[in-house]
Structure formats: C-alpha cells, structure tokens
Amino acid sequence: MSAGPYNYSYIFKYIIIGDMGVGKSCLLHQFTEKKFMADCPHTIGVEFGTRIIEVSGQKIKLQIWDTAGQERFRAVTRSYYRGAAGALMVYDVTRRSTYNHLSSWLTDARNLTNPNTVIFLIGNKSDLEAQRDVPYEEAKAFADENGLTFLECSAKTGENVEDAFLETARKIYQNIQDGSLDLNAADTGVQPKQVVRPTTGGSAAPGERKECNC
Amino acid sequence: MAPIEKEEEIHAIVDDLSVRLGQLGDGWLTASEKAPKYFEFTPIELYAFTERLKLAEPTISETNTSADLSNTVDFLSRVKNLKIRGSRGYVRSSNIVCNSLSLSLHHCKNLLSLWVADFDVSRIEGISHLRKSLRRLVIHYSMSRIRDFFVKEELSVADFEDSWESLEEADFSFNHLEEIDDSIRSLKALVRLNVSQNRLTSIGSTLQHLPRLSYLDLSKNNIASVSGWSQLLGQISVLKIANNSIKSLEGIAKLYSLEVLDASDNQLDTIESVIFIGNLPCLEVLNLKGNKVRKVVEYRTRILEAFEERAGLVTLDGQPGDAHEKDTIAVRLALKKAKEEKEMVDRERKEKIERSVRYISNCEGSDTSPYGSFRNNL
Structure with missing residues (x-):
C-alpha cells in the first residue's frame, strides 16, 4: 500500500514571502518543476506546490504555499504564516527596495509563526550580476544578525534553489531530532504521515464517496 | 441567486473535505495511478473551497488540527481525473441554487480529464490553468454555448488565442448547443469531437481550423444539409450524422479521408442522393439504415455498385456485399x-x-x- 511516490514519513509546510516581483513563484516553479517560468503572472491570492525530498534517509513531503507579494493581498498572506515549519523570505538582489523591506517581512514572520519556524533568507536573481544593487556581504551580515540562514539563488538558472529548500528541511528535521520541535504541538507545520487505513481492493470504505467508477 | 452567506458553512464543508482527504487522499491517488478513475466533487464543495482560499484565515482549523486546508489543495493539485456533478434546483433543503455557485479550478494543475454534468459551465473559473495538461473534456447537460466554458472574463484576448495544447477529445453531447462557435478554434490538438444530442442546424465554419480533427459525431441534431462540408472539414475519417434530416450526401462527395460514415435515420430517399460518395477512396463502413432509400429496388447492389472495383471492401448497413451482390456488380461493371x-x-x-x-x-x-x-x- 505504501509504495510509489506517496511514501513519506513527514509533511513539512513552507511559505514563501517577500515583495512583489522578487521571483517567489518562479522559485517555487523551479523547485517543483525544475524549469524556469518566463512571463510569470502576478500571483492572485496564493499558489501551491509540493515535492518529495529526502533528508537523512527520510522521505519528506514539502507542501509549499507561495503567497502574493502585492500589498492588497497582505491580509490573506498573513493567514498562511501560522502552521508553517519553514519560511523562505525572498528579496531581489537587483532592487534595493525589496531588501529594505525585509525587516517588515521578518517582523511579520516572527510574530505570526511559532518559535521553531526556520526562516531562510534568499537573495534571488543572482544571475543578474551586472545589475546587482545589494552586495552579498551586506545581506549576509543582516542574516547573521537575525539568526537566519542565507543563500543567493537564481530561479532562472536554478543555482542554489534546490539547496535553499533542502537546507531549510534539514534544519527542521534537526529540530525534530533534537526534540526542540514538539511533534504533538499544533501549528508546528510538521505532520508525521497519517496512517492510511487499508482499503480492501477499492470497495466502499467510509468516506469513499469521492471515488467514482465511470 | 443565493450564495452561502455564512463563513461557518464554508468552513464546515472544507474542514470535512480536508479531514477526509488528509486521511485517504494519498491512498486514493496512489490507487488511481494503476487504475485511473474519476474523483467526484459537488459544485458546493468546490465553491466552498474557492471561497475558503479567499478568507484571511490560517490553513488549519482552530478546533480540529486534522482539518488542514493543505490536504484539499494538495489533493486537487495532484488529481488527474475530476468530475463535477451538480444538480438541478436547490441544494438539499436549503435555498441555495446549485448552478448559481461559482467555483475555480485554479489549483487543479495536473488534470488530464475533466467531466462536468448537470452544472452551468459559465460558473467555472480558473480554466486557463488546465490548458497545458488537459487531454479529455466531457460536458453533459451543462451548456448552451461552447464559449461559456472557454471564454472567461479572466482571460485576455491573448490568452484566448493560446491553444489547448493537449486537449484531444471533447465530448459535448447532451447539451443545448445551437452552434459550434468560434471559441473551439483554440482546441488545436483536438482529434475527437462529439456534439451529438444537441440542437445544431449546421457545423458552422470553424471546424476547418482544427487540423487534427478526425472523428466527428453530429448525431441527433437538426441538421438538414451537408452542403459544402468537404471544404469545412479537413482530415475526417469517422463522420456520424445519424438522426438528422439530411436529404443528400452531395456535400461530402469530396471528403476523401472518410472511412466510416453513419448517415442512418435521415431523409435520404433516392439512390441519386447517396451515390455521390462512391468516389470516396477510403470509405469502408457505410450505414444508411432508417432511410427511405432502402426501399428502392436493388438498393444494395446499386449503392455498392457506385464504389465500382472497391465495392467488395465496403460494408453497407452492417453487412459486406454477399456473393450474389458481388457477382451482379461484377457483371454490371464488366458490361459497363x-x-x-x-x-x-x-x-x-x-x-x-x-x-x-x-x-x-x-x-x-x-x-x-x-x-x-x-x-x-x-
């Protein structure tokens, strides 16, 4: 029963936050589809993606909520912080304003997530070196000051994208291992895989009305 | 028009979905990989889900931590075959009119097949996200215009021009279609189209823009003439025009790719109204049952004779020519x-x-x- 792609031990929930146009949806797309999405439309409300990864030999399913950067969606965006195990906070290395807003994003993230939520800082568009507006060292200092892990990525070339998502998962997994993340607490954004009740050959188990044979 | 007003009800419906999909969704999806099947949702469930996503509230219910919205989004984003079955009139004992609920398929990005029945397709939004993946679309009892499904306010003109690159089969039978409108032009990959059991009086002029269309079912409509169809249809190999009121097959005399023609139950009265198709070089199955022409003396031999040396390859009304018919035709052809x-x-x-x-x-x-x-x- 537990064969195939749905075999995993944990679900980790992520959110991706940051200003409009920094490339949040492109990062998600690059991570889930391994492709760059040119002409990505503005996110309306929220997008969603999943991928199963492996950390220390454990299969982990990432459920990723990609939020809208536009101010008018801020209320909806805020509602997704709760229950996130990881928050990817993204700015655009070619636009200083998106970097300057990080402190307000970080305040939101700190206030609305639980203390164990791993916050990862991503400087996106690292392929556009000629247009760089925020030096690596400056952002690195900001990250260290605030206890964040930091990487510069490119959703276009795929550079470091994988690492950012995986490194976040490793930190969350580490928190589980050392007991600082209590699996029984609500809102941790980590779910041990729910036990699937064996369904006998597709015949009617409770709640199976979703299925239909035509 | 009476949308659900209480957020509580939206929560109740979505929480219930999320709990069940969290428990069973993975198992169902795994099983359906081996034996594909449709997963059925009601419009009210999808409406509630659509509305729930607009609410600025945490994804997990305060009271029930297994009611996690992620479970539902996750399921919908992975489900391959989705069925939406509405109903006429009101939802159970409420004053909610089922077909007035709008829903979005925005998150169903991996759909291969969509089946809609007893609903109103103009209420379905977010369809631009199905463009890349959708291969099969079935709509019954749910539309009076094809454009009601394909043309939405959310789509810009440029979007509309974009094609449905994977959609190969469309079954729009049992609807109230009166025409095949322009919106079907975006279905560039379409191979099979079923528009039987509608109210069509003609095929319009848009089917010529579907380069891959080879199967067309127009049975049970109100079509009186096939005039000019050779120019309006491309590489059609199967054409079903049963149960219409067609008087002559002249218009398809040059539909050279035709292999199967079902023209049963029409108003084909004379041999002369039919034998135009004797020129079709690939035709192998011809059905003329339920037409008056079958009462004409020597009907079978005279129809088969129109195919000349190919007469032996043609099955007429479910039967290939018998030995006697073949002999007669051979003699006549020799004399001729x-x-x-x-x-x-x-x-x-x-x-x-x-x-x-x-x-x-x-x-x-x-x-x-x-x-x-x-x-x-x-």
Whole structure:
C-alpha cells in the first residue's frame, strides 16, 4: 500500500514571502518543476506546490504555499504564516527596495509563526550580476544578525534553489531530532504521515464517496 | 441567486473535505495511478473551497488540527481525473441554487480529464490553468454555448488565442448547443469531437481550423444539409450524422479521408442522393439504415455498385456485399466497362477520321500525294 511516490514519513509546510516581483513563484516553479517560468503572472491570492525530498534517509513531503507579494493581498498572506515549519523570505538582489523591506517581512514572520519556524533568507536573481544593487556581504551580515540562514539563488538558472529548500528541511528535521520541535504541538507545520487505513481492493470504505467508477 | 452567506458553512464543508482527504487522499491517488478513475466533487464543495482560499484565515482549523486546508489543495493539485456533478434546483433543503455557485479550478494543475454534468459551465473559473495538461473534456447537460466554458472574463484576448495544447477529445453531447462557435478554434490538438444530442442546424465554419480533427459525431441534431462540408472539414475519417434530416450526401462527395460514415435515420430517399460518395477512396463502413432509400429496388447492389472495383471492401448497413451482390456488380461493371471501351474505340476512330480529313483539306494542292497517308491511317 505504501509504495510509489506517496511514501513519506513527514509533511513539512513552507511559505514563501517577500515583495512583489522578487521571483517567489518562479522559485517555487523551479523547485517543483525544475524549469524556469518566463512571463510569470502576478500571483492572485496564493499558489501551491509540493515535492518529495529526502533528508537523512527520510522521505519528506514539502507542501509549499507561495503567497502574493502585492500589498492588497497582505491580509490573506498573513493567514498562511501560522502552521508553517519553514519560511523562505525572498528579496531581489537587483532592487534595493525589496531588501529594505525585509525587516517588515521578518517582523511579520516572527510574530505570526511559532518559535521553531526556520526562516531562510534568499537573495534571488543572482544571475543578474551586472545589475546587482545589494552586495552579498551586506545581506549576509543582516542574516547573521537575525539568526537566519542565507543563500543567493537564481530561479532562472536554478543555482542554489534546490539547496535553499533542502537546507531549510534539514534544519527542521534537526529540530525534530533534537526534540526542540514538539511533534504533538499544533501549528508546528510538521505532520508525521497519517496512517492510511487499508482499503480492501477499492470497495466502499467510509468516506469513499469521492471515488467514482465511470 | 443565493450564495452561502455564512463563513461557518464554508468552513464546515472544507474542514470535512480536508479531514477526509488528509486521511485517504494519498491512498486514493496512489490507487488511481494503476487504475485511473474519476474523483467526484459537488459544485458546493468546490465553491466552498474557492471561497475558503479567499478568507484571511490560517490553513488549519482552530478546533480540529486534522482539518488542514493543505490536504484539499494538495489533493486537487495532484488529481488527474475530476468530475463535477451538480444538480438541478436547490441544494438539499436549503435555498441555495446549485448552478448559481461559482467555483475555480485554479489549483487543479495536473488534470488530464475533466467531466462536468448537470452544472452551468459559465460558473467555472480558473480554466486557463488546465490548458497545458488537459487531454479529455466531457460536458453533459451543462451548456448552451461552447464559449461559456472557454471564454472567461479572466482571460485576455491573448490568452484566448493560446491553444489547448493537449486537449484531444471533447465530448459535448447532451447539451443545448445551437452552434459550434468560434471559441473551439483554440482546441488545436483536438482529434475527437462529439456534439451529438444537441440542437445544431449546421457545423458552422470553424471546424476547418482544427487540423487534427478526425472523428466527428453530429448525431441527433437538426441538421438538414451537408452542403459544402468537404471544404469545412479537413482530415475526417469517422463522420456520424445519424438522426438528422439530411436529404443528400452531395456535400461530402469530396471528403476523401472518410472511412466510416453513419448517415442512418435521415431523409435520404433516392439512390441519386447517396451515390455521390462512391468516389470516396477510403470509405469502408457505410450505414444508411432508417432511410427511405432502402426501399428502392436493388438498393444494395446499386449503392455498392457506385464504389465500382472497391465495392467488395465496403460494408453497407452492417453487412459486406454477399456473393450474389458481388457477382451482379461484377457483371454490371464488366458490361459497363465493355460499353465504355466500345465507346472509347468508336470515339478514337471518329477523331482519327476527323484529323485525317483536316489533313487532306490542309494538303490540297501540295506536291505530295495525300491519298497514300490517308489509306495508311485507316
């Protein structure tokens, strides 16, 4: 029963936050589809993606909520912080304003997530070196000051994208291992895989009305 | 128009979905990989889900931590075959009109098949996200215009021009379609189209823009004429026009790719109204049941005879020609051929004489003797 792609031990929930146009949806797309999405439309409300990864030999399913950067969606965006195990906070290395807003994003993230939520800082568009507006060292200092892990990525070339998502998962997994993340607490954004009740050959188990044979 | 007003109800419906999909969703999806099946949702469930996503509230219910919205989004984003079955009238004992609920398929990015029944397709939003993946679309009892599904306010003109690159099969049977409108032009990959059991009176002029269309079912409509269809349809190999009121097949005499033609239950009364199709070089199955032409003396042999030497390859009304029919046709064809050959010989002879006469008249008064060559030619 537990064969195939749905075999995993944990679900980790992520959110991706940051200003409009920094490339949040492109990062998600690059991570889930391994492709760059040119002409990505503005996110309306929220997008969603999943991928199963492996950390220390454990299969982990990432459920990723990609939020809208536009101010008018801020209320909806805020509602997704709760229950996130990881928050990817993204700015655009070619636009200083998106970097300057990080402190307000970080305040939101700190206030609305639980203390164990791993916050990862991503400087996106690292392929556009000629247009760089925020030096690596400056952002690195900001990250260290605030206890964040930091990487510069490119959703276009795929550079470091994988690492950012995986490194976040490793930190969350580490928190589980050392007991600082209590699996029984609500809102941790980590779910041990729910036990699937064996369904006998597709015949009617409770709640199976979703299925239909035509 | 009476949308659900209470957020509580939206929560209740979505929480219930999320709990069950969290427990069973993975198992169902795994099982459906091996044996594909449709997963059915009601419009009210999808409406509630759509509305829930607009609410600025945490994804996990305060009271029930297993009611996690992620479970539902996750399931919908992975489900391959989705069925939406509405109902006429009100939802159970409430004052909610089922077909007035709008829903979005925005998150269903991996759908291969979508089946909609007893709903109103103009209420379905977010369809631009299905464009890349959707292969099969079935809509019954849910639309009066094709554009109601494909053309949405959310789509810009540019979007509309974009094609549905994977959609190969569309079944729009059992609807209230009165025309095949322009919106079908975006279905560039379409191979099979079923628009039977509608109210069509013609096929319009848009099907010629579907380069891959090879199967077309127009049965049970109100079509009276197939005039000009050879120009309006491309590489059609199967054409079903049963149960219409067609009087002549002349319009499809040049639909050269046709292999199967079902023209049963029409108003084809005479052999002459049918034999135009004798020229079709690939036709193998022809059904004329339920037409008055079948009462004409020697109906079968006369129809099959129209196919000449291919007569033996054609199945008419479910039966290939029997030995007797084949013999009769062979004899008639032989007689016809002999007659034609004789006519040809006569004609050639006549032409030669005429040529020679012209030659003589041209050569009159010249040095060479015309008479010798005249004799030789004869």
